Amino acid sequence: MTHLARRRMLAAATAGLLSAALGVATAPATAAPRTATASASACKLSTLPYPADVYRADAQAIDRTGRFIAGTALRVGEEDNQLLLLVWKRGRLTTIESPLADTVADVNTAGTVVGHGWVDAKIRPWILRDGAVTLLPSPPGGALPTAINGAGDIVGYGVESDTGRNFPLRWPAARPGTFEVLDAPAGAMPQGITEDGTIVGTAGDFAASTGWVRYPDGRLQSLTVPGARSTDVDAAQGHWAIGRVSLGGANQVRVRWDLRDGSWSRLADELPWLVDVNKRGTVVGGDRIARGGTSRLLPGARVGTRAISDTGTVVGFRNDGRLTPVRWTGC
Numbered sequence: 001m002t003h004l005a006r007r008r009m010l011a012a013a014t015a016g017l018l019s020a021a022l023g024v025a026t027a028p029a030t031a032a033p034r035t036a037t038a039s040a041s042a043c044k045l046s047t048l049p050y051p052a053d054v055y056r057a058d059a060q061a062i063d064r065t066g067r068f069i070a071g072t073a074l075r076v077g078e079e080d081n082q083l084l085l086l087v088w089k090r091g092r093l094t095t096i097e098s099p100l101a102d103t104v105a106d107v108n109t110a111g112t113v114v115g116h117g118w119v120d121a122k123i124r125p126w127i128l129r130d131g132a133v134t135l136l137p138s139p140p141g142g143a144l145p146t147a148i149n150g151a152g153d154i155v156g157y158g159v160e161s162d163t164g165r166n167f168p169l170r171w172p173a174a175r176p177g178t179f180e181v182l183d184a185p186a187g188a189m190p191q192g193i194t195e196d197g198t199i200v201g202t203a204g205d206f207a208a209s210t211g212w213v214r215y216p217d218g219r220l221q222s223l224t225v226p227g228a229r230s231t232d233v234d235a236a237q238g239h240w241a242i243g244r245v246s247l248g249g250a251n252q253v254r255v256r257w258d259l260r261d262g263s264w265s266r267l268a269d270e271l272p273w274l275v276d277v278n279k280r281g282t283v284v285g286g287d288r289i290a291r292g293g294t295s296r297l298l299p300g301a302r303v304g305t306r307a308i309s310d311t312g313t314v315v316g317f318r319n320d321g322r323l324t325p326v327r328w329t330g331c
Contacts, residue, residue, distance in 0.1 A: 043330050045300045045303070045326055046326065046327055046328075047318070047327075048093070050086060050324060051075070051084065054073040054084065055073075055074045056323035059088075059326065059327065060104040060105075060306045060307065061105065062314075064109055064150070064195075065109055065310065065311065066312075067089060067111075068088070068089055068113075069087070069088040070087050070106075070107040071086045071104055072086060072104055073095075082097055085128060085133060087111065087113060087128070096131070100116075100124070100126045100135070101115065102117040110150070110152070112128065113127070113128035114126070114127050114128075114136075114145040114154055115128075116143075119135070122141070124136075125156060125171075127145075136154070137178060139159070139169075139179075140161050141160050141164075143157065143159065143169055146189075146190055147191065147192045149193045149197070151173050153193060153197060154171040154193075155190035155192075155201075157189045157190060157201075158179075166188070167187070168181065168184040168201065169190075170199070182199070183214070183220070184201065184212060185212050186203060188201050188212065189202050189203065191233050191234055191235060192235045198215055199214045200213045200223065200235075200236040202232050202233050208229070209231060210230070211231035211257075212233070213262075223241060223243065225245050225247075225255060225264050230246040231245045231246075232245075232252075234275065235275065237277050237310070238281070238310075239260050239279075240256055240257070240258065240259065240281045241256070241277070242257075242267070242277045244273075253266060254268070254283075255267060256277065256283065256292075267293065268288070268292075268295035270295055271285045271286060271290055271295055273285045275305055276307045276308045278309060278312070284305040287300070287305065289308075289331050300318060300328075302318060304317055304319070312329070312330075312331060313327060314328040314331060
């Protein structure tokens with residue numbers, strides 16, 4: 001199975017979960033129950049404004065400062081559907097119609113948004129800058145951006161036209177309109193880039209994937225834990241990276257690495273999955289927020305997290321029969 005096929009499979013699985021009770025997560029049978037609920041007096045859930053006539057809307061990314069939030073919406077018409085890009089600046093919504101706005105990957109502190117869409121049945125990267133959505137340059141087989149930092153450097157991966165294999169890419173801010181293939185392990189898929197340009201990702205085949213980090217000076221190191229059979233890296237911020245490792249049991253173990261020395265610690269087992277980490281090492285996934293080995297249930301029914309800022313603001317969605325964008329503060 002190619003990495004792109006695996007991503008499509010995971011996306012389909014996520015779509016299925018969204019139509020079910022996404023707010024209910026089952027912890028592994030061996031996990032000790034640590035299910036503290038975030039304090040109702042401090043942790044607040046609110047719905048972000050969104051167009052009233054859309055079928056669904058979702059908040060998918062937030063910048064480090066919490067000032068910019070980005071997401072997508074779908075408007076269903078009698079003859080065709082319209083994809084909408086949603087950008088909130090300090091809570092004020094701007095809506096941009098674009099056939100490219102399938103998925104938002106990230107937004108930086110300048111409000112620059114990156115994501116991907118489909119053109120002629122190929123996955124294509126796009127960027128929102130100065131109010132306009134335009135395609136990023138990409139190899140013939142297509143490409144998918146995954147993250148952007150404050151400097152404007154974008155990382156992601158391309159797809160080989162003949163084999164469907166992935167290869168790591170960077171769109172450097174210093175050379176607009178260009179992309180470069182990164183020196184990284186074979187089949188590498190970058191999943192995050194920090195403010196100093198450190199890049200993390202996953203490489204290798206599905207059942208034997210490996211984690212890696214590429215430092216600004218070009219050094220490559222593995223991200224793993226002793227005895228790991230496979231490693232998947234999900235995100236990075238500050239000097240932290242998060243991911244999942246298989247140690248041979250039925251469930252993957254959630255871990256957090258310190259990128260300064262490669263050391264790792266185990267995250268709370270009841271996190272259903274991992275989506276993001278901030279510079280303080282706070283992690284979100286499913287309907288939970290975690291600081292180290294314990295996690296808290298976020299307020300709200302049938303909710304899911306997408307991203308967390310360095311200020312602690314979390315964004316995501318509520319699925320109560322209609323997908324709507326939400327934000328948690330004070331958690």
